[in-house]
Amino acid sequence: MRVLNYLELADRLDRSGIGTAADQQRAALATTDVSVLTSPWTGGSPPQALGAALRGGDAFRSYDVAHCNMIGPGSITVARHAKRTGTPLVLHAHVTREDFAESFRGSTYLARPLGRYLRWFYSQADLVLCPSAYTKRILESYPVRAPIRSITNGVDIDSLSGFESLRGEYRDRFDLEGLVVFAVGNVFERKGLTTFCRLAETTDYEFAWFGPYDTGPQASETVRRWVRNPPENVTFTGWVDDKRGAFAAGDVYCFPTKAENQGIAVLEAMACGKPVVLRDIPVFEEFYTHEHDCLKCSTRAEFRAALDRLADDPDLRDRLGENAAETAAEHSLSRVGERLRDAYRDVQTEVTSD
Template sequence: LVLHAHVTREDFAESFRGSTRVAPALGRYLKWFYSRADLVLCPSEYTKRNLESYPIDAPIRPMSNGVDTARLEGFESFREEARERYDLDGTVVFAVGSVFERKGLTRFCELARDTDYDFAWFGHVDDGPQGSATVKRWTENPPANVTFTGWVDDPRAAYGAGDVFLFPTKDENQGLVVLEAMACGKPVVLSDIPVFREYFTDGEDCLLCSTREEFRRALDRLAADPELRERLGENARETAAEHSLERVGERLVEAYEDVLSASR
């Protein structure tokens, strides 16, 4: 039995109403569940360390999620229509994915207040009873320069419309949307957290930030320096290529072959 660990108690917190209170109990369940496996695959060394701390009684092997670059081809052609549809202009700072506080919603909106750029978050907003109060507060009364698009049928619209990818997340197992933005050659501004230090290099294929002021300065640098945007974007595209589905597929085959060999 091979299990892919994409849920941890750490990344479950601050996702929806009550999730932070439930996270410890989830951790106890995941300890039991993942320990049933002959092998647990997880997206990063960071996630492996978290699982080992539960602890999980099974071998754990980190392996990138990979990024499907084929589904992003032609994203540039969506730029004009998407920017017109969502009334975006100039340098557009953007995020992609479901709107959670864990993913840096408050920091995202604070930075919008600190700057004059258009900000857009492309992704589902949970406005039901399970939605968190923080999400409701920001999405129902956002800063004037922030657009929450809601669900977008084709992610290429998001990557076509945006110029600088901003992801001030608090915790990730890897961050697939970061790889997608990189695959599109976008300069990315990320939280300085262990999982991003594991995969990316500050100043080469991304800008890593810890404080609100560091994030603001990074956005201003990128807005004012097209050469920096281009350099980071090109390096980011090369980084994303290292996480191609072909490469990840080869590692998956090796992992399954190892499990089969051990069971004989």
């Protein structure tokens, strides 16, 4: 089977969760017998595809299933071509109205009309994939009128191999000492930025957020305020060239996010055996268990108490970290590859039998 696994604007999304998810899909499919194309265009780009069409050829390459990971005009074009040619169409719901809000300036205002667009866009699919049962329920509530199946984004455990060796280098680089409470990923208010910083203000622990942030016109006022004037014990590192260094330098992964479709960085922290402290939101109910592989909190006071417990109890840190690593192993890319392959086969059978 030849499958198009397409990420529109891939060069701009390489530092995003969507970019990581698409990379992991392709790595997962490499463990199967599925052959993967990453561009739908003849010649590899839209201008070359247009040239091919003007010469009387086909603008699109040949594939058995089209799988799109974004929601823009390129993906719409692929979707329309799939419908015109009877090619099974899989659309991956990495974006929802709920997780779009509080991401950048104006995103909360745009979330409502985005929801209407997403309902239309995802409803074109022969199959919608999403990272969690929680996201599936969200899409059904819009409602998206297409079959929906949840498949974990998984975690690329091999990409984290050897992270321990980078601990000293990254702690020295960012002047980190003692117990380091950390987060990894883009700096957004939706991901709990204010809670993260307010927690730091009430403790003596070092806090570090490893990941890119924007202070320009697109950034929210909240992000600009915190990254320009952080508490004394908070470090915003910006983009780091090796994510392994972030997981090596940190000791307790703290993620007070308000909304997620899954949260790949949580699984990465768990794969590194880090104790994890999470906000108690619905998406985490299906993946993680309080007091077993994480601590879940609802209020800032509960987050503070959880951090203090972990700081005072190395045995608890070890136990949660060991269980977390076992949880992460359940999301291996080999399992993801099998589930993606099965999804492609099922949708191909469904479309060709109609």
